[in-house]
Amino acid sequence: MPITWNASTREFRLGNGSVSYVLTVLEDGSLGTLHFGAPLHGMGARGAKPAGGAFHGFSNRLDEPVALECPTPGSGDYRAPALVVEHADGSSVLQFAYRAHRISPGKPPIPGLPATYAEAGDGAETLEVELVDARSATEATLLYSVFREFPVVVRSMRIRNAGKEALRIRCVMSASVDLPDDDWLLLTLSGAWGRERHVQVRPLRPGRQSVASVRGASGHEHNPFLALTRSHITETSGEAIGVSLVYSGNFLAEAEVGLYRTTRLRIGLNPEGFCWTLAPGEELATPEAVLAYTSDGLGTLSDAYHRLYRTRLARGVWRDRPRPVLLNNWEGTYFAFDEARLIAMAEAASSLGIELFVLDDGWFGRRDSDDSSLGDWIVDRRKLPNGIDGLARRVEELGLRFGLWIEPEMVSKRSELFEQHPDWAIGIPGRERTEGRNQYVLDMGRPEVVEHLYDALSQLLASAPISYVKWDMNRSITEPYSLALPPERQGEFFHRYMLGVYDLYRRLTTAFPEVLFESCAGGGGRFDPGMLAFAPQTWTSDDTDAVERLRIQWGTSLCYPPSSMAAHVSAVPNHQTGRITPLSTRAAVAFFGVLGYELDPTALSPEDAREIVAQVVLYKEHRELFQGGRFLRLRSPLDGDRNETAWMVVSADRRHGAVGYYRILNPPNPGPRLLRLRGLEPDQTYRVSVWPDGDNAIARANAGQRRGDELMAVGLAVDARGTSLAERGDFSASVFLLDADDEMT
Numbered sequence: 001m002p003i004t005w006n007a008s009t010r011e012f013r014l015g016n017g018s019v020s021y022v023l024t025v026l027e028d029g030s031l032g033t034l035h036f037g038a039p040l041h042g043m044g045a046r047g048a049k050p051a052g053g054a055f056h057g058f059s060n061r062l063d064e065p066v067a068l069e070c071p072t073p074g075s076g077d078y079r080a081p082a083l084v085v086e087h088a089d090g091s092s093v094l095q096f097a098y099r100a101h102r103i104s105p106g107k108p109p110i111p112g113l114p115a116t117y118a119e120a121g122d123g124a125e126t127l128e129v130e131l132v133d134a135r136s137a138t139e140a141t142l143l144y145s146v147f148r149e150f151p152v153v154v155r156s157m158r159i160r161n162a163g164k165e166a167l168r169i170r171c172v173m174s175a176s177v178d179l180p181d182d183d184w185l186l187l188t189l190s191g192a193w194g195r196e197r198h199v200q201v202r203p204l205r206p207g208r209q210s211v212a213s214v215r216g217a218s219g220h221e222h223n224p225f226l227a228l229t230r231s232h233i234t235e236t237s238g239e240a241i242g243v244s245l246v247y248s249g250n251f252l253a254e255a256e257v258g259l260y261r262t263t264r265l266r267i268g269l270n271p272e273g274f275c276w277t278l279a280p281g282e283e284l285a286t287p288e289a290v291l292a293y294t295s296d297g298l299g300t301l302s303d304a305y306h307r308l309y310r311t312r313l314a315r316g317v318w319r320d321r322p323r324p325v326l327l328n329n330w331e332g333t334y335f336a337f338d339e340a341r342l343i344a345m346a347e348a349a350s351s352l353g354i355e356l357f358v359l360d361d362g363w364f365g366r367r368d369s370d371d372s373s374l375g376d377w378i379v380d381r382r383k384l385p386n387g388i389d390g391l392a393r394r395v396e397e398l399g400l401r402f403g404l405w406i407e408p409e410m411v412s413k414r415s416e417l418f419e420q421h422p423d424w425a426i427g428i429p430g431r432e433r434t435e436g437r438n439q440y441v442l443d444m445g446r447p448e449v450v451e452h453l454y455d456a457l458s459q460l461l462a463s464a465p466i467s468y469v470k471w472d473m474n475r476s477i478t479e480p481y482s483l484a485l486p487p488e489r490q491g492e493f494f495h496r497y498m499l500g501v502y503d504l505y506r507r508l509t510t511a512f513p514e515v516l517f518e519s520c521a522g523g524g525g526r527f528d529p530g531m532l533a534f535a536p537q538t539w540t541s542d543d544t545d546a547v548e549r550l551r552i553q554w555g556t557s558l559c560y561p562p563s564s565m566a567a568h569v570s571a572v573p574n575h576q577t578g579r580i581t582p583l584s585t586r587a588a589v590a591f592f593g594v595l596g597y598e599l600d601p602t603a604l605s606p607e608d609a610r611e612i613v614a615q616v617v618l619y620k621e622h623r624e625l626f627q628g629g630r631f632l633r634l635r636s637p638l639d640g641d642r643n644e645t646a647w648m649v650v651s652a653d654r655r656h657g658a659v660g661y662y663r664i665l666n667p668p669n670p671g672p673r674l675l676r677l678r679g680l681e682p683d684q685t686y687r688v689s690v691w692p693d694g695d696n697a698i699a700r701a702n703a704g705q706r707r708g709d710e711l712m713a714v715g716l717a718v719d720a721r722g723t724s725l726a727e728r729g730d731f732s733a734s735v736f737l738l739d740a741d742d743e744m745t
């Protein structure tokens, strides 16, 4: 039983062999945390401690190790709260006491919000604990779900106003956990457009340290994920705690070190600018937080998130289907295309073995640049005289599936939609709206806007054989304000926006279950678990430069599986950095995700075309491994002289693996260098082959049979001496393929 209640000690024990969460109902009725982290088989009588009572006037009233599960302000806990409400009289104090609980099999959905789910056989259970503040009749239901096979506890909260007067929620976290020490490093995934999710690590210090978004989307700047790690953490050893939020809008993820050097971790909706009114009888559900624990290093932490998000967050037919290799026309044409050009590209893509042709921005309205037509989801017949249907059918005749780009949440000033409904664009009456990328954002919190978009987009998707949709979102929100909300409810704006986006996603993915959705926000500006619940893959970054992608994909892999990372090979000089890297290196990086090409295939040299054919063949042959294998990070692009990166994927049965090794600059006289692998079967003999193949020194040094124990203890030779001048050079990469060779065992 993953969840038990002991009525005599008044303790809840949640967990499995990998994680434990122990809660207790304290003497004054409040719900306290006894432990989160390492799996426990028993626990002493600390739960007898009362909460609250008198306190030394300048400390915290709570004895810090016995923290509360739902800390609130105003009663002597001066750290950041999990819940702040404003009662009708303007006061904020809540004194929550346990009222009831329920333990049930499985995991309930959260109305209106994306969430992980349980399937029969998962051994999942959910605990709901009801707390009530008697004076105001405010109810908080804390939800905890545990799966048998994952080292995670999934938390969320529901607040209900059972009182007679309206209540204003000013802050509501999805999870708040107190840890007994501060001896942690804080790891976040931060960056900007074109360099998303770079790993940042810093020691915890007294006070609050956080990452957050106020942009209306999770954003390029910070990801709704953080980890606390012990200072000696490696990929394979050391304690780590992760918190990740299944949400795509304004979030806060924070660690606070208090005066007794304990640490409070919080994650949830960003309280900045947030205020939600609950009328009597109404309730609000928070997004869910996924708390993970390991004592076996960062690799195990990532593994937990990868497995959970790939199999119990992603859903629908595309969860387990191999994803197609695509060609996206964006960098090949930008806005300058017509039907003949696209068909020529699709023909060339087909001859390369590509499976899906994606028409990106510029096909609708009169969109010859980024300053018009968003919102007018009607084909531009000047460019495509036979419509989307005509083009899609032609593409299908060439043996490819057809995919289309949309940006539903936006409207251009120069568009019919804006002319008809200027009030649908977000803005404050009497103030200028700020354009971002020459466009405005639609108020997705208004049901009529979502309704209109559903009608327009479902007609579009039904009008042609469209197998894939890239859903883009290209600006942050400014002048947040909804004409549909009264002044006192404007603090609900951002969350209502996300609820509207989720509603549209849910309706479209339900109506078109066979369509593969890929989410995007100017590259990876909304790469988060909320999006993955609808779109199982995300455009990782607009930056397709192979060197930059090493850091981006490395950081992204801390929380997200390769099946979620769309990774494309683009032309050189790279459009973002101007860098020229070998075609094989660009592919060797993109293989470790969902492979695509983002170039003009009609402009390829015969050698490059031949090479791409071979790349696509190789990827398809190992596609399930690349997309669904266990991903292990081997050598960090952030370590040492930052010149090398290596990672690998291993199949579930450990019979197959693929290793990517990348070297940025070619050092003179490097000496022999070995790369130790992980995750293999020690007794298994593997046939090692090297890509790019041919007679090169790395291939000569490694090809052949090797046992798993040797590959893990000794490793692959990655800087083979004797490399000829032609094989040397900067930006090099090798992919090693490992296949069980039973005849040799």
Ligand code: DGJ
Binding pocket: 330, 360, 361, 405, 472, 474, 520, 521, 522, 523, 524, 539, 541, 542
């Ligand atoms: C931003 C995306 O990240 C790109 O891939 C491309 O779709 C452009 N938008 C199109 O406007």
